[in-house]
Amino acid sequence: MTRSGASSGASSGTTAARRHPAPGRRLRAVVLGLIVGVAPVAGARAEPGIRILDLPFKVRALRGSRSEAAVSVATSGLLPITGAKTGPQTGGQQAGDEESAPIAVVWGDEGGAVLALAEGRVTVRPIGKEAVEGLTAAETPRGALPGSRRTLSGPLSAYLTGRTRAPDGGAAAAVLTIRERQPMAVSTDPKPVPVATVTVPAGGEAVFAPLRPRLLRLGGRPALLAATLSGADAGGLALIDRPAGDPGAAWAVTARTPAQPGPPLKIVGIADFSGSGESQAATVSAKGRLQLWTLRPDRIEAAGEAEGYAAGDGDSDLAVTTPAGGGPELVLPVAGRPEIAFVAAKGGLRERARVPLPVPAETGIVVLGEGAVARLLVGLADGRVAVVAPDGGTP
Incomplete structure (x- = not known):
């Protein structure tokens, strides 16, 4: 500690104080020790x-404002919520900034709730089991590592795929899949939005740990950071980027930490x-x-x-x-x-x-x-x- x-x-x-107790001194010392570490x-x-919080169920999952669950609730019309920072980057949000919403979401076996802040107080809005099931399913895209979570930023999304085993026998992912919606010409004809998809391996004998990758801005452009595993008991980080000044450059691991003993x-x-x-x-x-x-x-x-x-x-x-x-x-x-x-x-x-x-x-x-x-x-x-x-x- x-x-x-x-x-x-x-x-x-x-x-x-324990050796020479004085009236009230011991109590004050105990209270101080509890409040300030x-x-x-x-x-x-x-x-x-x-x-x-007064909730009618035991919580087994809590998702914050940058989670896909929170963004999904804020943009679905399920509840009247404003302030979600999603969609094309405009105003203060730029490519690489993770999408967010001004809410948190909790759920358990008996139901769920949307938590928001209003005039300094946390408010609770219950949601049904069907909504909870939809949120949990949406967190993990089709083909993703079971139980893993996607990260989003405007046209970019990234998630773990290629289910494999870590050297210690635990779950891991062979690659990071990055999807990017492409611009398309304005047309009156309905057309599917083109999406470019690439997969990036962790490199060498490393695999990706079953933890959500993170989008960030680095050098004025989007990049990704993900946790890796190598060896039976060693973890590290991998930075995934595209070279500056080359729009056609491929995503690749451009930096990593040395593997260090211990968990991811x-x-x-x-x-x-x-x-x-x-x-x-x-x-x-x-x-x-x-x-x-x-x-x-x-x-x-x-x-x-x-x-x-x-x-x-x-x-x-x-x-x-x-x-x-x-x-x-x-x-x-x-x-x-x-x-x-x-x-x-x-x-x-x-x-x-x-x-x-x-x-x-x-x-x-x-x-x-x-x-x-x-x-x-x-x-x-x-x-x-x-x-x-x-x-x-x-x-």
């Missing part, structure tokens, strides 16, 4: 608030986490290692790591928030504890705060809204969903 020197100092103070970074902020690297998010002006990917493995990577068209460079976190269940989402007046922060489950941690990367990976939960986070962490009004949704191991207000306020 990652702790700063200031956190260690707080721990020593608590020990001293490490020393806060510069800039005082309100303590996070938490509440449990789950991509938490992609942003300029350190404030350097470059795209960076944050990954976390099932063994609890958080790593930061700087992405360039021809190489991927390690930019920091920390221990003590958890990856959540399978391909569940994990959150990246942008606090008011601050840079992007990661929100991760803490390994072995019913807590989530807010991790900043500017000046090095460090925790801003921890929030205690009733039980560990397991089915994902997603964010609704931005800045001071943002709310986190945390899928708990017992099937409930917690709402967290990162900057205080009513969750």
